[in-house]
Amino acid sequence: MIDHTVPNIKGQPVALSSYRGKALVIVNVASQCGLTPQYEGLQKLYATYRDKGLEVLGFPCNDFAGQEPGTNAEIETFCSTRFAVTFPLFDKVRAKGDKSPLYKTLTEEIDPALRGEIKWNFTKFLVDRQGRVVARFEPRVEPMDPAVVAQVEAVLAGR
Numbered sequence: 001m002i003d004h005t006v007p008n009i010k011g012q013p014v015a016l017s018s019y020r021g022k023a024l025v026i027v028n029v030a031s032q033c034g035l036t037p038q039y040e041g042l043q044k045l046y047a048t049y050r051d052k053g054l055e056v057l058g059f060p061c062n063d064f065a066g067q068e069p070g071t072n073a074e075i076e077t078f079c080s081t082r083f084a085v086t087f088p089l090f091d092k093v094r095a096k097g098d099k100s101p102l103y104k105t106l107t108e109e110i111d112p113a114l115r116g117e118i119k120w121n122f123t124k125f126l127v128d129r130q131g132r133v134v135a136r137f138e139p140r141v142e143p144m145d146p147a148v149v150a151q152v153e154a155v156l157a158g159r
Contacts, residue, residue, distance in 0.1 A: 002017075003016060004016050004105065008090050008091065009090055016102075017131070020129070022129060023053055023054045023128060023152060024056075024127040026127060027143075028060075028123055029061065030060065030064065030067040031070060033121045035139055039058075039083035041142050044143070045148070046086065053156055055088065056088075057087070057090065058088065059089075061094070061095045063096045095107075106133065111132075114135070119138065120139040122139040123138060124137040126152065128155045134155060
């Protein structure tokens with residue numbers, strides 16, 4: 001279902017279908033937000049489960065109080081130097097208003113129980129190995145929250 005091609009942080013196109021067979025956490029991120037420390041938890045989640053088939057995909061977004069004003073190069077440097085981020089980062093997206101196609105899918109075209117407008121930075125979507133969105137975690141839910149970890153482990157186990 002998540003079959004979009006999106007530019008990575010360096011501007012190169014990436015087909016999200018290339019992640020088929022992996023579990024994904026898709027998250028809109030921002031470097032000047034009160035929730036920015038969640039980068040640390042996202043990196044820990046990625047490091048813990050990458051070898052089991054998890055990818056964390058970070059999508060910078062400046063839609064919420066202008067909290068991601070930097071260029072892609074500035075964002076990449078911030079993430080790598082401040083939080084040692086090694087998970088893939090992508091070009092800035094629009095998550096509200098005139099939404100990027102990926103976020104239009106995530107907010108309007110998935111299971112009705114998971115649809116809805118993005119309320120703030122660090123909204124996390126869990127995608128199973130078949131490309132279906134199976135869970136959504138609101139911004140204040142930390143990446144290593146037991147509920148997130150349990151859902152990730154279930155998806156990785158094929159449940």
